[in-house]
Amino acid sequence: MPPAATVAATAAVIAAGSAAAAAPHAAAGPGAAAPHLARAWREAQSLCIKCGFCLPACPTYRQTGHEVSSPRGRLELMYRAAQGRLAVVDIRHELWFCLGCLACETACPSGIRFHDMLEAARVDDAADHRRRNGAPLLKRFLLNKLLVVPGRLRAVAWGLYLLRVSGLGALLGGRGLLRLLAPRLARLERRTPPLPAPRRWRRAARAWLADGGPAAAPAPAGVPAPLSVALLSGCVMEAVFGRVHAATAKVLHANGCAVHVPARQVCCGALHHHAGEEADARTLARRNVEAFEALGEAPIVVDSAGCGAMLKAYGTLLRDEPEWAERARRFSARVRDVCEFLDGLPLRPPTRPVPLRVAYDDPCHLLHAQGIREAPRRLLARVPGLELVPLAEAEMCCGSAGSYSLQHPDMSARILARKMGHVRASGAQVVATGNPGCLLQLALGAREARLPVRIAHPVELLADAYE
Numbered sequence: 001m002p003p004a005a006t007v008a009a010t011a012a013v014i015a016a017g018s019a020a021a022a023a024p025h026a027a028a029g030p031g032a033a034a035p036h037l038a039r040a041w042r043e044a045q046s047l048c049i050k051c052g053f054c055l056p057a058c059p060t061y062r063q064t065g066h067e068v069s070s071p072r073g074r075l076e077l078m079y080r081a082a083q084g085r086l087a088v089v090d091i092r093h094e095l096w097f098c099l100g101c102l103a104c105e106t107a108c109p110s111g112i113r114f115h116d117m118l119e120a121a122r123v124d125d126a127a128d129h130r131r132r133n134g135a136p137l138l139k140r141f142l143l144n145k146l147l148v149v150p151g152r153l154r155a156v157a158w159g160l161y162l163l164r165v166s167g168l169g170a171l172l173g174g175r176g177l178l179r180l181l182a183p184r185l186a187r188l189e190r191r192t193p194p195l196p197a198p199r200r201w202r203r204a205a206r207a208w209l210a211d212g213g214p215a216a217a218p219a220p221a222g223v224p225a226p227l228s229v230a231l232l233s234g235c236v237m238e239a240v241f242g243r244v245h246a247a248t249a250k251v252l253h254a255n256g257c258a259v260h261v262p263a264r265q266v267c268c269g270a271l272h273h274h275a276g277e278e279a280d281a282r283t284l285a286r287r288n289v290e291a292f293e294a295l296g297e298a299p300i301v302v303d304s305a306g307c308g309a310m311l312k313a314y315g316t317l318l319r320d321e322p323e324w325a326e327r328a329r330r331f332s333a334r335v336r337d338v339c340e341f342l343d344g345l346p347l348r349p350p351t352r353p354v355p356l357r358v359a360y361d362d363p364c365h366l367l368h369a370q371g372i373r374e375a376p377r378r379l380l381a382r383v384p385g386l387e388l389v390p391l392a393e394a395e396m397c398c399g400s401a402g403s404y405s406l407q408h409p410d411m412s413a414r415i416l417a418r419k420m421g422h423v424r425a426s427g428a429q430v431v432a433t434g435n436p437g438c439l440l441q442l443a444l445g446a447r448e449a450r451l452p453v454r455i456a457h458p459v460e461l462l463a464d465a466y467e
Contacts, residue, residue: 033081033084033087033088033124033128034081034082034084034088034120034121034124035124036120036121036123036124036278037078037081037082037088037117037120037121037124038082039120040082040116040117040120040121041078041079041082041117043116044112044113044116044117045111045113046110046111046112047110047112048071048072048075048076048110048112049110050072051109051110052072053107053108053109054070054071054072054103054104054107054108055070055071055072056107057071057103057104057106057107057396058070058071058103058104059099059101059103059396059397059399059415060097060098060099060411063411063414063415068094069094069097069098071104071108071114073094074091074094074095074098074114074118075112075114075117077090077091077094078091078095078117078118078121081121081124087128088121088124088125088128089125089128089132091121092125095118095121095122095125096122096125096407096408097408097411098118099364099397099399099401099404099415100115100118100119100274100401100402100404101364101368101396101397101401102114102115102364102365102368102369103364103368103395103396103397105368106367106368106395115369119273119274119276122274122275122276123276123277123278124276125276126275126276126277127276154198154238154239156239196240196241196243198239198240198242199242199243200242201238201242201243201245201246202242202261204242204243204246205245205246205249205250207253208246208249208250208252208253208259209249209253209259209260209261210228210258210259210260220255220256220345220346220347220348227256227257227258228257228258228260228295228298229252229257229258229259229260229298229299229300229301229341230260230261230262230292230295230298230299230300230301231245231248231249231252231259231260231261231300231301231302231303232265232268232300232301232302232303232304232307232308232311233245233261233265234267234268234302234304234307235266235267235268236304236436236437237303237304237307237436240436240440241436241439241457243460244303244457244459244460245303246463247457247459247460247462247463248301248303248338248459248463250463250466251338251342251459251462251463251466252301252338252342254348254466255342255345255347255348256348259301260295260298262291262292262294262295263291264287264290264291265287265288265291265292266284266287266288266291267284268284268285268288268304268306268307268310268311269281269282269283269284269285269288269310269317270306270307270309270310270402271402271403272284273310273313273317274402274403275403278317281310281317282317282318282321285314285317285318285324285328286318286321286324288311288314288331289314289318289324289327289328289331292331292334293327293331297334298334299334299335299336299341300331300334300335300336301336301337301338301341302335302336302337302338303337303338303434303457303459304434304435304436305337305363305364305365305366305369305370305434305435305438306363306365306402306435306436306437308335308336308337308365308366308370309365309366309369309370311331311332311335312332312335312369312370313332314328314329314331314332315328315329315331315332315333337366337370337372337375337434338434338459339366339372339375339376339379339434339458339459340370340372340375342375342379342459342462343374343375343378343379347379347382348466349382350382350383350384350462350465350466351384351465351466351467352384352464352465352466352467353384353385353465354383354384354385354386354461354464354465355385355386356385356386356387356429356430356461357387357389357426357427357428357429357430358380358386358387358388358389358428358429358430358431358432358461359388359389359390359391359394359423359426359428359430359431359432360376360377360380360388360391360394360431360432360433360458361391361394361398361419361423361431361432361433361438361442362394362395362433363433363434363435363438364397364401364435365435366434366435367395368395376432376434376458379458379459379462380432380458380461380462382462383461383462383464383465384465386461386465389426389427389428390426391422391423391426391428391431392422392425392426393418393419393422394422396415396418396419397415398415398416398419398433398438398441398442398445399411399412399413399414399415399416399419399441400412400435400437400438400440400441401437402437405437405441412441416441416442416444416445416448417445417449419442419445420442420445420446420448420449420451423442423445423446423449423451423453424449424451428453429452429453429454430453430454430455430456430461431446431453431454431455431456432456432457432458432461433455433457433458434457434458434459439455439456439457442455443455
């Protein structure tokens with residue numbers, strides 16, 4: 001539950017007619033304790049008019065019914081913090097209770113960029129937390145010692161996979177010894193999604209990669225031959241979902257693309273940015289910009305929705321760094337989600353039937369952050385034998401939201417249960433989605449609901465349709 005003072009402050013302002021909605025942008029005070037948030041408010045092009053269109057789009061509001069856990073409630077809290085009328089610590093709960101799914105932005109008639117305020121407030125809160133308590137060691141280790149080193153992350157993925165398949169996870173974990181020693185940690189262990197077996201995907205896909213492999217397949221009519229593209233390998237995708245990278249390389253190769261994987265690329269920085277660690281995110285962004293510049297103006301293809309949204313935001317992230325601002329802007333202009341990119345090609349028709357009923361679930365950072373809705377559906381509709389079935393509330397978050405499912409497991413579970421109810425009603429044999437967190441979360445939901453459905457990336461189904 002949010003702090004009582006936070007609930008009271010929000011309710012009082014909204015009940016009073018939301019004077020902040022009519023206030024000019026300059027009314028935001030210096031925000032000495034929240035400088036990033038104060039700047040975001042000064043740069044805002046619109047202010048909340050309290051119309052309420054965002055309420056049914058917000059997963060936490062739908063679950064709690066609390067105004068404070070709605071986008072307009074959170075905006076009011078952040079507005080007050082920007083003015084210096086509330087301390088960042090006073091609104092901390094709601095800053096992190098929000099999933100950051102951005103569905104409110106899609107629903108907002110005023111065009112409010114909610115995520116600009118949210119991410120700025122999280123940067124201020126992370127700085128405030130460091131001042132008060134020092135750097136959180138576990139958070140820093142996960143972000144800066146694990147995610148950024150693919151070999152370490154792959155080793156952890158293998159360890160979790162082996163614990164699961166050997167049965168030791170159940171013996172020591174949420175239903176065993178851990179339940180007695182650390183009940184909260186045991187609950188988190190039970191919520192850990194079933195990880196697939198990690199694979200060195202480059203070994204499986206080397207026949208389709210340009211670096212040291214054969215030339216791309218003859219290009220379809222209208223596609224430059226060969227069309228060079230760069231592939232983001234990422235961190236979690238590299239360690240856990242190599243099969244998706246292999247499918248992406250296969251489909252690109254089949255459509256006349258020479259696929260390059262820059263060796264010096266690193267984690268995209270999305271989890272760092274969402275955690276308020278802006279300096280670390282900028283460091284990773286600069287390294288990626290430099291790594292991908294070696295391929296000139298080649299499109300940068302991304303098969304992770306969250307990573308794609310982050311890469312497209314590099315121009316904004318590095319805008320205050322004279323040496324990097326223009327380079328980052330050019331980099332972001334090259335980024336394409338794999339479905340977005342393939343949908344823009346005169347695609348070679350896939351010929352192998354894939355007779356499955358498939359429901360497509362929109363990743364939040366593909367639909368709401370990148371504005372891509374129809375491209376994945378059009379690609380799936382081109383697969384012979386595949387029946388695309390409707391999924392209720394496909395545009396709603398599944399409850400993964402990066403690390404949210406570990407930080408707020410109960411709320412994440414409630415949101416996921418609603419999603420799996422819709423999956424069951426759809427009668428789908430496969431649920432397709434384009435983000436690693438969503439793939440893991442939906443696999444967990446299927447296991448807990450005992451639904452015999454496969455969870456796959458759309459490009460995997462398209463790859464199955466190419467001989």
